[in-house]
Amino acid sequence: MTAALGPVWLRSGPVTLRPWTDADAPVVLAALHDPEIVLWNGSAVPDIAAAEAWVRRRADWSEGDHASFAISATAGLALLGSVSLHEIDPVQGDAEIGYWVAAQARGHGLAARAVTLVCRWAFAVLPVDRIELAHAVENAASGRVAERAGFTLEGRLRRSYRYGDGVKHDELLWSRLRGDGGSSTGVCGTRA
Numbered sequence: 001m002t003a004a005l006g007p008v009w010l011r012s013g014p015v016t017l018r019p020w021t022d023a024d025a026p027v028v029l030a031a032l033h034d035p036e037i038v039l040w041n042g043s044a045v046p047d048i049a050a051a052e053a054w055v056r057r058r059a060d061w062s063e064g065d066h067a068s069f070a071i072s073a074t075a076g077l078a079l080l081g082s083v084s085l086h087e088i089d090p091v092q093g094d095a096e097i098g099y100w101v102a103a104q105a106r107g108h109g110l111a112a113r114a115v116t117l118v119c120r121w122a123f124a125v126l127p128v129d130r131i132e133l134a135h136a137v138e139n140a141a142s143g144r145v146a147e148r149a150g151f152t153l154e155g156r157l158r159r160s161y162r163y164g165d166g167v168k169h170d171e172l173l174w175s176r177l178r179g180d181g182g183s184s185t186g187v188c189g190t191r192a
């Protein structure tokens, strides 16, 4: 747990990361039934009440253990995806990052840009100097996101995580350290 921090807005060109709101719940309900998201993110959200609870957990940063953002286009704040820094551990100085993008919004660099933004922000304001990213070896798109967001491949974790298909997959583990990659130019953070 780290010192409580309120949700913030982050912006980089066409992408805005914003706090979650209750109004996002219907889109979350639909997105979390997408077969790729069911497989690789595996959140079980059966109905609108569960979707509202899902959104509210991500809007509440009071425990200090996560920093979760809705991905939107800067031009309009409709929900396009999710990016979350979780398992924030100020003692070890590390955290994990996870994400998904709604099917209709994929292939435009949203995830890579969102992950980059969150990492730059986190290294500037949180007591972490290492962020880990893991994905199933079969999830090539997620590997491209890691690469484009400045992560370094560290290795293969054998049979390390049970995904939405009920099977334990080998994963690739990546990390980004404070000081890796570019500067924080272009990141604007404001209090919600």
Ligand SMILES: CC(C)(COP(=O)(O)OP(=O)(O)OC[C@H]1O[C@@H](n2cnc3c(N)ncnc32)[C@H](O)[C@@H]1OP(=O)(O)O)[C@@H](O)C(=O)NCCC(=O)NCCS
Binding pocket: 036, 037, 040, 041, 099, 100, 101, 102, 105, 106, 107, 108, 109, 110, 111, 112, 113, 134, 135, 136, 139, 140, 141, 142, 144, 145, 148
């Ligand atoms: C993985 C995911 C978040 C990527 O989102 P996105 O906004 O489309 O990602 P980006 O546009 O930033 O980049 C995607 C990259 O993957 C590539 N890609 C997309 N589908 C691919 C596939 N099936 N195989 C290989 N590469 C693929 C794209 O070409 C692009 O690479 P490029 O930079 O060389 O052009 C999105 O596909 C998704 O939500 N998938 C389902 C859930 C998921 O996998 N979550 C991550 C769990 S670790």
